[in-house]
Amino acid sequence: MLLLQNFALGEWAEGLGPKTDLIHAVTGEKIGETSSHGLDFKAMLQYARRVGGPSLRAYTFHQRALILKRIAIALMERKEEFYPLSYMTGATRADSWVDIEGGIATFFAYASRGRREFTNERFHVEGPTEPLSKNGTFVGRHILVPMEGAAVHINAFNFPVWGMLEKLAPALLAGVPCIVKPSTTGSHLTHAVFKAILETGELPKGALQLICGEARTLLEHVEEQDIVAFTGSAATGQKLKSSPSIMQHSVRFNMEADSLNCSILGPDAVPGTEEFDLFIKEVTREMTTKAGQKCTAIRRTIVPAGLEEAVIEALSKRLASTSIGDPTVEGVRMGPLASRGQRTSVASSAEAIRAAAERVYGGGDFAVVGADREKGAFFAPELLYCADPLTRLEPHDIEAFGPVNTIMPYRDLSEAVQLARMGRGSLVGSLITHDPKVAQEVILGAACYHGRMLVLDRTSAKESTGHGSPLPNLVHGGPGRAGGGEEMGGARGVTHYLQRVALQGSPSMITAITREWTKGAEEHTDPVHPFRKTFDELAVGDTLITKSRTITLDDVEAFAKLSGDTFYAHMNDEEARSNGVFEGRVAHGYFIVSAAAGLFVDPDLGPVLANYGLEKLRFTKPVYPGDTIHVRLTVKQKTAKDTPEGTIPQGVVEWDVEVMNQLNEAVAVYSILTLVRRSLTAAPIAPQAA
The missing domain is CATH 3.40.605.10 (Aldehyde Dehydrogenase; Chain A, domain 1)
Incomplete structure (x- = not known):
């Protein structure tokens, strides 16, 4: 024992x-x-x-x-x-x-x-720098620290x-x-x-x-x-x-509370369609998986008026094929409830719902495979039908936390949305339809009452995780009766345990605190090109100001020929002027980025192993033939990588790039990411248990 x-x-x-x-x-x-x-x-x-x-x-x-x-x-x-x-x-x-x-x-x-x-x-920097003053000497930034x-x-x-x-x-x-x-x-x-x-x-x-x-x-x-x-x-x-x-x-x-989740059958999903079959399969699965003891299980099945009999018949047939018994016995698809006390609770709740609904499947004796029905906590699936779900509140208020489900009809989509909302807050709702217009109307109408909504059709069915499956990368929770909380949701779940703090100060002070360079902060120039430095030798704020290059019309035409980009604004002076945006033929933005790389890259073999990313690229001013550009390249952030034994120790360096014209105006801004070799003496970053 x-x-x-x-x-x-x-x-x-x-x-x-x-x-x-x-x-x-x-x-x-x-x-x-x-x-x-x-x-x-x-x-x-x-x-x-x-x-x-x-x-x-x-x-x-x-x-x-x-x-x-x-x-x-x-x-x-x-x-x-x-x-x-x-x-x-x-x-x-x-x-x-x-x-x-x-x-x-x-x-x-x-x-x-x-x-x-x-x-x-040990902290996380969140969001962009917020300018708080005219001259840029006072800025704001958010960080997240553990509670x-x-x-x-x-x-x-x-x-x-x-x-x-x-x-x-x-x-x-x-x-x-x-x-x-x-x-x-x-x-x-x-x-x-x-x-x-x-x-x-x-x-x-x-x-x-x-x-x-x-x-x-x-x-x-x-x-x-x-x-x-x-x-x-x-x-x-x-x-x-x-x-x-x-x-x-x-x-x-x-708080993540049990809720009266619903599944809606779209008016296009009539018997004979793939969507109707998907609906029957999904509702059955949610009634029988974990014997219906899921906070995300379908409790309310909302179907078009006139299809009630077809839905009841199809669900009853599928439920009848579900074998109940000892889960260790081969072929058993549904085990008992978690306890006999739970069985009593589910039976009591189902009886209360039946004050507003008739039982159309279940009840009475049922077979149990490999176990004693009375000694175990077995409870057979029960399907109810409420003919007037807009006025009878029992199916919307009472949850039987087991294999109990109530079918309810709707006359039009606005009524389907109303019924979905009558659960007063759910963890999840699902809609089975192949009609995008139906999906938009129902989802936007019911979304504020749900934490997650699934639209299921023939296209997504093969790979869909289903109505009742919360996933780590999506929010799990819901408003109102569902508790008003959120769990998981990727990084969102982590921030629940962190305190968000707004920082205010000079760019240099914010840079010192966050170890992420902020525009306007102190820059460090060095005769040694930053691409000649290892990850450990580089410091946040290290800056390279490059030599200049004048952009010519030959450059523009050569790039057009090489890239195949012959957009009229690059090739025809009169048409470029006519669009009201440019003063004449303009250089390709991607050529400016390429030319910028030619200005700041050190070509020789060194600590920089690879360039593997370019982020947040914006072209802020056009560059015309005859304009002269140069680049300011600054180490924005360093992130040491955990590298497997036998591989080159390395880290990721994020560089802030600003391409300037002859008037010192920014024409392009972005970040690039490079893999940079660490010093051979660098300490491993893998943690050791305390």
């Missing part, structure tokens, strides 16, 4: 006093017990702030990203250990794959984004692994230590994966703690630098969000 311990203050600790039983969802047997009694929650929060926080913040974003990657690799190597534990929650292999490997995938995703989208610093508190993650029972990892990934990348509080139901699986994370040795002391059992007074001790992220029912979330300590200290509270 499992005895789940808590991980607090850097040690595994058994809870004292009363224990909570852990029950096998399939057999109804006791598989273990746990308790959080005796834990000092205040001390746990202080330990996270004082021990875990400083250690995590000592790493850069890139170093923390590499930690996530190595943890993900280690978890993936051990994934088969977790599947048997997942089956005990009632999850099938397919359900478990989403939970286990989908959760690990969020670590991989944030490891990648951390190195691509964040600087290799110096603890992140408290309160997770739901339906995804014991993914629910933990999708919160941990952005928080750890941000440099914030975490206290994980899983639902007691399914916590044996969370516990196993949490333990495997610790065993990698990648995280410093205090970065992670685990509470198995009740959280009790935990939120009474949160402070202004702490963050709380909650997933669960709307009622519980609202109760926690209004906790006195959270209100008093303005603690960040991100």
Whole structure:
């Protein structure tokens, strides 16, 4: 029998006093017990702030990203250990794959984004420089720094692994230590994966703690630098969000609540079309995956009036082919609910919805493969039909968190939008249509009530991840009843754990703070060409002012012949004048960029390995034959790269480029990125576990 311990203050600790039983969802047997009694929650929060926080913040974003990657690799190597534990929650292999490997995938995703989208610093510079004065001596800039508190993650029972990892990934990348509080139901699986994370040795002391059992007074001790992220029912979330300590200290509270998500069948998606078949398949999948225990599952199925019977018939046929039973038995497509208590709750909610709807599928006896129906938490899919969904609010207000779905008709698209909005805020809505006009009207009409909207048709179906699949690179959350929060969404999820600070000062002062050159800041010139310097020898602000070059008409014609670009403004003086933009024939913008490179590039073999990017190019003034240009090239930012053993140590240098004419006016501005060799003595940037 499992005895789940808590991980607090850097040690595994058994809870004292009363224990909570852990029950096998399939057999109804006791598989273990746990308790959080005796834990000092205040001390746990202080330990996270004082021990875990400083250690995590000592790493850069890139170093923390590499930690996530190595943890993900280690978890993936051990994934088969977790599947048997997942089956005990009632999850099938397919359900478990989403939970286990989908959760690990969020670590991989944030490891990648951390190195691509964040600087290799302990802070992140956000957005452009904001000019605040006439002469440019006073400017503004935004930076993001890690919050110096603890992140408290309160997770739901339906995804014991993914629910933990999708919160941990952005928080750890941000440099914030975490206290994980899983639902007691399914916590044996969370516990196993949490333990495997610790065993990698990648995280410093205090970065992670685990509470198995009740959280009790935990939120009474949160402070202004702490963050709380909650997933669960709307009622519980609202109760926690209004906790006195959270209100008093303005603690960040991100809530992702269960919602009455909908799927709309477009009027063009009639029986016989590919879209109708896709709709039936998607609704069935969302009713039966995880036995309907998904915060994103379809609860309301909105169909054109007149197609109700066809939809009911098709859904009933498909649901009837879904085998229910022990998820370890071959052929079983749907397991039990997570617990017998959950079964009672779903049955009660379904009965309440039936006050406004008739049951058109389900109910009564049903077969269970390989298990005892009464001992396990089995509940068969149930399909309801509400004939008057505009006046009967039960299907829009009551959620049965299981395989229960209500079909409701609409007469026109405005009515379909109205029904979608009656959920009062959803995590996700979907529309199945092949008509772009239908898609635009429905999506724009319902978007403000949803966190994510999927438009599914024959074109996207093959590669679509489906209605109910939150992805690391897209926002997961929703307004109103759905909690009003956002998780993941790529870099957006990380910023929830960071404090945005507006900086004001001189360009040189802002450059010194951010280590990113700001226009107007001090520049450093050197007789040595910057392309002759290694990454480590270069300094932010190093500047090269090039010699000049006069642009000729022969240059323009030669470039036109070489490139094939014979646009009239480059080739015909009269036509160029006639367009009201130019004074005559104008040089190609791309020729000016090429000529600029010819002015600033040092051609000999040296530390610069490659030019692999040009960004934010703007042509600010035309260049005419006879104009003379020169270039100001400045080191804007340096980012050391983690390079595999045996390869040339290198870093990325971003150069600010400004091409000027004879009047010292900018004619083109942009950034280029180069790979530059590091000194052989440069220290490795890969982090070492503390």
